[in-house]
Amino acid sequence: MNRRPTYDVDLYSNEVVVNPYPHYRAIRDLGEAVWLEQHSMWAIGRHLDARNALSAHNIFISGKGVAANNLSNGNSPGNLLASDPPLHTHLRKVVSKPLHPKALARIKPRIEASAGSLIDRLLARKSFDGILDLAQFLPISIVSEMVGLPDAGRRNMLEYAAAVFDLFGVDNTRTEAALPIVIKMRKYLSEQATRDKVLPEGWIAGLYDAVDLGLIKQEQVQTLMRDYLGPSLDTTIFAIGHLLHLFGQYPDQWKLLRQEPNRVGNAINEAIRLESPIRGFTRVLSQDYTIGGIKLFTGDRVLILYASANRDERRWDEPEKFDICRVLTDHVGFGYGIHQCVGMQLARLEMRSVLTAMIARVSKIKILGAPVYAKNNVLRGLETLPIKFSR
Template identity: 60%
Template sequence: MSASTKSTSQWDSPPVYDVDIYSDEVIADPYPHYQRIRDAGAAVWLPANGLWAIGRHADVRACLADHETFRSGNGVSGNEAANRMAPGNLLASDPPLHDHLRRIVAAPLSPRGLNDVKGRIEATAEDLVDRLVRRGTFDGMMDLAQYLPVSIVSELVGMPEHGRENMLRWASAVFDMLGGANKRGEDALPVVMEMRAYTVNEATRDKVRPDGWVSMLYEAADKGLIRPEQVQMLMRDYLGPSLDTTIFATGHLLYLLGTNPEQWQMIRDDPSLIPNAINEAVRVESPIRGFTRYLADDKVVGDTLIPKGSRALMLYASANRDERRWEKPETFDVKRVLTDHVGFGHGIHSCAGMQLARLEIRSILTSMVKRVKRVEVGVPVLAMNNVLRGYERLPVRFVAD
């Protein structure tokens, strides 16, 4: 039934969940809150944030696929200050601009584009796992999860050394800005402005690697494919898919393998399960909790009318644990049939860097299968971030075969 045919009185009492979705409490233990949001309704009003929350799997996928109604060009943050800063980049744009920019930015991130670096990533993963097996105990985040993104991918992006040293800090701040209007977001602003100043003043054409991804943006500007002033904006689009999301997904997978040793044994017995294990880890512990969309028109989601001009938070991490879609959704099962999780998003804004993330993590797991009999993990320390879910530290021990 359309909004025009349903009486106004029937929209007067939408489901409400009165909790700050970006608070420390929710970030530290989000899944009970996501459960309550899913149970409350298909679309739930969050008065503390001024957002609608979409938490059920089928609804999140449907809304993400409807990019004409649920628009990204007005920004995808949970706070309007960040949304005013963002429009025009790959994440915060709509077709036809989005499609044009994605063809340019995503070119080196495609399977064809990654062919040139696949061998190097695999060889580096082999050396890394060898060292960590000999070492025994290490920090799974700093020593393993961060290694490939920081040592190789940041070089592929091609920024000068100062930028490479700060990419993790800058990327984390960007994701804090993409969350709610809280102190984390406020504290992130000067860090984000530092990154922007760097891209304008230091990541200039004469200082970036001539064969790097940023250099390709300058070449695209030479060809008239993008405006010169778009180069600095688009180079920032390499931070998220290149770094934090991959790092946190790797950390989650390490922890899940350590706490589910029978699953690691299944992978060792049948390495063809590696790609599915990566997807299952991203489903169980989505590195990105969710982004918002701006409604270009009234939209009925479930039994609730979301008015035009509203902002809806697409909770990927909730959708991926929706018991309406998944049997025992909190369970990590490397043999689970996975076709439609939203850990990498869905629709035209699906993660541009997901093939790179899969390549990096697959290379690590392939190397581990040959050398690591058992993965032992300690208690992880959660990184507090408005949008990202991942660990700051994770004690790990590789028991050699």
């Protein structure tokens, strides 16, 4: 007989958003796939099953949207995130162009120098906010410029991005509050993110160039802008915030990283594993799918919980521990398969630059008070983190 494990908790309530991990454990323990009573969709929380689902992109499709509400899913298809092959394969070539390591090599020296002088300035202060003064700095001062919106739009990118991620959740008050912000930004984009107004070297200008080359149609430009505007800032800000918070909580790991700086790449992966900035996206089943004796049906929506898979005790020893020596080749914090994060090299470059600048200068990271978690339907990260560095 088919099993149908169920879980009757609102995964998007404030309480769960701030501390989702006990609920993810409960979901993992209930089974390979669990029916979420309050959201009428399945959740996959175990590492192996999440990886299998993400690699079966012809069964777990993105083209019907990756949000958990119908309104957003009805509006989103057509961009890279919410498309399937062959369209996805084609769009990925266009969108990824400015995010390849070769393209990033040009801005690497600027990011590294900027990170160095930032850490110098912060060391001179008695205390500072780890998010507003540190984590936001590179994404806002450099990445937002690379995206290439005119100034007014650039200033609103953070508000817009947070709203976009809220809209990936279920219908709730956060989604309701986000909708007018996203509508306003879309109006702005259609009127102001025009070829003559965007920065000529920016990523958005690259989309207009792709139109000239016959790679995409003019009307696709605005849809594809979303692949840059939504995920390029907050995700990385939250990841840098998590790094700071974790190293502040684990001074032995900071000492170890300073002794063995070649572990920087691994430390970044470990922070993304343990505190995944994107908790989960959904897919729709294009055919029936059986998993561990649990039958899911064509058309069912499935929430794939990266943040849960990354703490699955079936995969990781002591999953709740921050350990920069852990072997980490298969975490899913950047996703997995064809939709794996197209901006991850940029995100890694920013994180690496911050950590490398800190390794050379900061001997002690002291957290001065309780951090405040942002309340977002999909993102997990800190809003504020009072902190102090010592040489």
